[in-house]
Amino acid sequence: MKLEVDWMKKFAFVLMLIFALSVLPGSVLAQSGGYSEKLQQTYIVSWDGSANVTFITTFYGPPELLNQTKGSIAQMGIENATRLFVQQQVQALAKQGITLVNATGEIKGYNTTGPLVSIVRGKALNVAKYYSYDGVWEIDLDLLRTADLAGIDPTKFNQSFDFDNYYIVQLPQGAKIKEVPPSYRKESNGSYVFIQTNVTGETVEIHSHVHFARNVTMSDIQAIYGQPKAFVIQYTGRKGSEGNYTTWVLSVINNITVGKDVTIMNTTQEYLRPESYINYLKMQIMYQGEERIIQSIYQSYAKSFQEEGVGVKSWDIKLLNVNSTGPLVVKLNWELTNYTKYSNGSYVYTYDPTLGLNKIPSLNRLEAEINQTVVTHITLPDGAKFTQIPKDINIDANGSRVIMRVKKVSDRELVITSQVFLRYGMKTHDYSAMMAKVPTQVEFKYTMSEKSDGICGPAAILGLAVIPLVLHRRRR
Numbered sequence: 001m002k003l004e005v006d007w008m009k010k011f012a013f014v015l016m017l018i019f020a021l022s023v024l025p026g027s028v029l030a031q032s033g034g035y036s037e038k039l040q041q042t043y044i045v046s047w048d049g050s051a052n053v054t055f056i057t058t059f060y061g062p063p064e065l066l067n068q069t070k071g072s073i074a075q076m077g078i079e080n081a082t083r084l085f086v087q088q089q090v091q092a093l094a095k096q097g098i099t100l101v102n103a104t105g106e107i108k109g110y111n112t113t114g115p116l117v118s119i120v121r122g123k124a125l126n127v128a129k130y131y132s133y134d135g136v137w138e139i140d141l142d143l144l145r146t147a148d149l150a151g152i153d154p155t156k157f158n159q160s161f162d163f164d165n166y167y168i169v170q171l172p173q174g175a176k177i178k179e180v181p182p183s184y185r186k187e188s189n190g191s192y193v194f195i196q197t198n199v200t201g202e203t204v205e206i207h208s209h210v211h212f213a214r215n216v217t218m219s220d221i222q223a224i225y226g227q228p229k230a231f232v233i234q235y236t237g238r239k240g241s242e243g244n245y246t247t248w249v250l251s252v253i254n255n256i257t258v259g260k261d262v263t264i265m266n267t268t269q270e271y272l273r274p275e276s277y278i279n280y281l282k283m284q285i286m287y288q289g290e291e292r293i294i295q296s297i298y299q300s301y302a303k304s305f306q307e308e309g310v311g312v313k314s315w316d317i318k319l320l321n322v323n324s325t326g327p328l329v330v331k332l333n334w335e336l337t338n339y340t341k342y343s344n345g346s347y348v349y350t351y352d353p354t355l356g357l358n359k360i361p362s363l364n365r366l367e368a369e370i371n372q373t374v375v376t377h378i379t380l381p382d383g384a385k386f387t388q389i390p391k392d393i394n395i396d397a398n399g400s401r402v403i404m405r406v407k408k409v410s411d412r413e414l415v416i417t418s419q420v421f422l423r424y425g426m427k428t429h430d431y432s433a434m435m436a437k438v439p440t441q442v443e444f445k446y447t448m449s450e451k452s453d454g455i456c457g458p459a460a461i462l463g464l465a466v467i468p469l470v471l472h473r474r475r476r
Contacts, residue, residue: 034160036060042168047238051127059116073110082107089120099125130240131425139233141167143208144193154212163210171202174237180204181231188223191216204233230364245424246368249273254376263339271328278328285322311337349444353393353404357420358435362428369424380412383449390442397434399423
């Protein structure tokens with residue numbers, strides 16, 4: 001029954017409340033009555049992006065669960081139950097980047113035979129965000145409850161679920177509405193979601209509903225949620241401040257010395273921002289031990305080399321500044337065999353000007369700033385000569401940019417300088433359009449005095465900016 005308990009816990013405050021007391025038996029969730037709740041949220045928005053909010057949740061059933069919840073509240077005491085619920089509402093909003101202050105709560109119906117009602121009031125900060133990228137304010141509401149549904153498997157329950165949601169958003173005086181969530185409906189075999197929107201002056205009213213039929217399948221859920229959309233309220237009327245957002249800064253330097261038999265590749269990855277994530281990585285390194293992290297990094301790279309047919313003759317990895325306040329530095333040194341590829345009389349070296357940042361998932365906007373630079377210095381052996389060098393790339397989209405410049409030092413030596421800078425708030429369609437103009441693979445060709453067999457791996461083998469996979473996995 002643990003899976004059922006965890007699933008129900010995500011949906012309604014009453015279930016969270018009961019779980020805090022550890023008094024809810026899983027058998028209640030198998031009752032015949034369907035789960036039903038109504039959510040009413042009112043936002044009175046100010047020009048600083050904050051809003052006075054009122055959240056009302058009405059829990060209707062199933063009857064057995066409703067009655068047991070009321071009994072648990074009575075056992076705990078109404079003051080303690082109310083305080084706990086307010087804390088949980090604050091925590092839930094914090095996960096969405098919204099801070100709820102001056103919060104008060106109220107629970108009604110716990111001593112009646114009717115539905116159970118909870119009310120939370122307060123001031124929510126950062127409800128509306130200002131984006132200088134296109135000079136608009138946006139409010140992003142989770143109209144289809146996707147955050148609650150993430151990682152859930154409703155097919156495990158032999159009962160229906162209904163989430164009836166009403167949102168009233170009163171925008172600040174003088175706001176000019178540019179976009180509101182359109183009418184929307186998806187259904188499959190009796191399960192469905194829908195959104196209906198009505199605008200009156202500066203007030204936006206939205207009704208959404210999520211219904212899972214008793215016999216819902218994963219195919220039904222995929223049909224309903226398989227093509228996610230962003231539903232936002234967008235308006236103008238006054239400039240604002242973007243406030244705090246995450247900035248990712250990473251610098252990589254590669255030095256590659258190509259030999260006829262062995263290629264030496266030295267890479268320095270410098271993780272500069274955000275400070276909180278860098279500190280997290282350092283803590284993980286200290287907690288797990290440097291040797292374990294180094295072995296994990298090596299295994300990740302060695303697997304990539306192996307998949308491309310590249311042999312590792314020797315290697316060395318060092319982690320610097322782990323115990324200091326400086327940026328986290330990862331140094332990787334490799335002696336590689338079979339690194340070059342001979343094709344049609346030339347050796348070919350491939351490179352990705354997007355630096356692997358061409359497929360960042362985003363429904364509406366990039367919610368962080370990304371600044372990644374890579375400098376790659378390639379030296380060929382004596383007697384070798386570059387015969388084909390790709391053209392420079394310089395693409396700009398409203399301040400976001402992708403740059404690749406190639407400087408030929410000599411016939412056998414060149415420097416590739418790349419940067420991908422993505423602005424905070426960049427619209428997803430602008431990002432996709434920009435990246436569509438950038439090739440994910442360009443070729444450098446060269447000849448050598450003597451033919452040497454082998455292959456060349458993809459740009460990832462250059463040691464481009466890749467957060468150590470072992471740390472990335474643990475972060476997730």
